[in-house]
Amino acid sequence: MKDYKKALQSKGFKATQGREAVLALLDRNRKPQTAAGILAGMRKPKMDQATLYRILEAFERKGMVKKIEFKKGYAFYEIADQAHHHHVICTSCNRMEDIHLPHELEDQGRQIEKQTKFKVQDHTVEFFGLCPDCK
Amino acid sequence: MKDYKKALQSKGFKATQGREAVLALLDRNRKPQTAAGILAGMRKPKMDQATLYRILEAFERKGMVKKIEFKKGYAFYEIADQAHHHHVICTSCNRMEDIHLPHELEDQGRQIEKQTKFKVQDHTVEFFGLCPDCK
DNA sequence: CTGTCTGCAAACAATTTGCATAGGG
């Protein structure tokens, strides 16, 4: 991805400096990041947190960004152009990495539907542990 | 479980009225509940939220209660005397139920360790969808 | 121009903490 302006306009967004910057940062730094982290990485056109949250929410509604919430109040955000996957999270430093599992879980969704009468739409899998630096 | 006083003392707790009440409620109502929900269910010795949170945290440290955080904002708590399991959560009304999956995931933890160099300690699996009432 | 976007500050919701008092062992 390179022409962020085009990408934004194709989704019906005005291509503002701030939105381009957020999109560029998420694209360049392809891993789940907190709002605070993104904000910190955006020193160039120093952006207000309210604006960031509004942008992230808009991106999420358009399916450009995936919001990941798993623990402790704060959410992570990552570019949404990758295959379905899961995460490992360091319980000490909160570092988070993507992992890919075999497709068994998708199938299990169907079993769950039978067992529980829920209409299953999505699922998350998180592994918690210590990252190489923290262990 | 019936003698909550004994149960508390065996874990080194003073058997206060409040702690007995929380333990009894969690034991009687065996499903994940929010702090607000527990508080609401405890009209008898009306308890302050600060106290509830302190009690829940203490119970969690002693392994009597499991704290479940999966999305935005609030946590769920459940008695910790059951086998490892996972959850289905209704995306509409937030109702949450326990489910049991085959053991494959435990094994996958080991693969993840090789792939990522993390020391895996735990994992969570959540299915999201619509419950019978909401769909 | 004209409506949408942004920054600023104040509002929020869940949870946590400080402190003086109450109560269990």
Add this chain to the structure above:
DNA sequence: CCCTATGCAAATTGTTTGCAGACAG
């Protein structure tokens, strides 16, 4: 009695909202 537990209120944290001015189309 002594120390821990509790209630109350205020503090914290991540996120959201209201509003007036700024900017893209």
